[in-house]
Amino acid sequence: MSKNFPALRALALGVCASLASTAASAYELPSINLGLTTFVDGAPPPAGPGFYLMSYLQPYSADHFKDSKGKDLPFPKSDVRVVPLINQFVYQSNYSVAGAQLGGMLLLPAVLSASLDDGVHGAILGKTGTGMGDPVLGAFLQWNPIMGERGPLFSHRVELDVTLPVGEYDRTLGLNPGAHHTSVEAYWSGTWWASPRWTVSSRVFYLWNGKNSDPLATRFAQYGITEAHNFQPGQAMHANFAADYTLTPQWRVGLAGYWLQQLTETKVNGESLSGSKERVVAFGPGVMYSFSAKDHLVFNHYTETAARNRPEGQRMTLRYIHAFN
Structure with missing residues (x-):
């Protein structure tokens, strides 16, 4: 591995996450939920309390890596x-808090x-770069919709999630399913019915990351850290x-997007790494x-822009929701 250009890495999905966050230079954030959840996101599960399976397939590709x-x-x-x-397994109870x-x-x-082809070391493709990522455990509170004369007006949810660093990880690889550090994330999600047919939704997250204590020693050599x-x-x-x-009781169409801003610099050996914030x-x-009411399929396509310290590419999301109750 070159001391000047460490290999890029791709991390597996974090909580309700989005994969294909890659890392080169200052690209160090773990995978997070970028565009996985979209329409009517703050509303209760459509089939009521019970068990749900939500499966996500999210191919990502990029040929631009930004400084x-x-x-x-x-x-x-x-x-x-x-x-x-x-695969996300969700249970909503009838117990109120x-x-x-x-x-x-x-x-x-x-x-x-x-x-992965980082432009310096050539293509990196291997079995060890695939496999299980870091599992996530979460607890949430879901409020029922506030009702108006023509139907629901507003509904929301809060959740706290912890990512466990037990996924596959090898510090010498360019691609890793696991991030090898704990993350804690909280979010608020809400849906507003502008009319019986129009809804606007958002999910806002705050992410805290723990330390990776097993990096490649020369990972940050280009910053003078030997x-x-x-x-x-x-x-x-x-x-x-x-x-x-x-459009109909079966079909919804719309627009969606996501935004990410790193707030504090990445730290190496306890010292802040200047210019490492991602966006x-x-x-x-x-x-x-x-x-x-028990089965739903959602498709979204995203084009990224305004990237800083990240790749900039295309992302597709296919999400299937099934209720077992």
């Missing part, structure tokens, strides 16, 4: 492609395939947002089809 000023990194060629699969229903979830991410003993990605805020229109914004169309 802290949004300029392409000076690689002659660069390309990353990652296909993660996430503060006027809301208590629930919990377990999220199990995996990397099905991953390929031996990295540990690093800690900075804290960050990010959000998903969506607006949709109900990205994305927008795109989406559609949702409801087979019944």
Whole structure:
């Protein structure tokens, strides 16, 4: 591995996450929920309290890797492609706390395939770069909709999640399913019915990351750090947002997007790494089809822009929701 250009890495999905966050130079944030959840996101589960399975397939590809000023990194060629699969098991109870229903979830991410050409070391593709990622445990409170004369007006939810660093990880690899550090994330999600057919939704997150105590020693050599003993990605805020229109009881169409901003610098050996904050914004169309109150399929496509210290590419999300009750 070159001391000047450490290999890029792709991390598996974090809580309700989005995969295909890659890392080169200052690219150190773990995978997070970028565009996985969109339409009517703050509403209670459509089939009521009970058990749900939510499966997400989110292919990501990028051939632009950005520095802290949004300029392409000076690689002659660069390309990353990652296909993660996430299964999320959700239970909403009838037990009330503060006027809301208590629930919990377990999220199990995996990397099905991953390929990477960082423009310096050539393509990196291997079995060890795929497999199980870091599982996530969460607890939430879901409020029922506030009702008006024409139907629901507003509904919301809060959740706290912890990512457990037990996924597959090898510090010498360019691609890793696991991030090898704990993360704690809280979010608020709300849906507003502008009319019986129009809804606007958002999910806003705050992310805290723990330390990775097993990095490659030369990972940050380009910053003059000859031996990295540990690093800690900075804290960050990010959000998903969506607006949709109900065409029929089965079909919804709309627009969605996501935004990420790292708030504090990444730390290496306890010292802040100047110019390491990440940022990205994305927008795109989406559609949702409801087979019944128990089965729903959502598709979104995103084009990223305004990236800083991250790749900038295309992301698709296919989400299936099934109720067992």
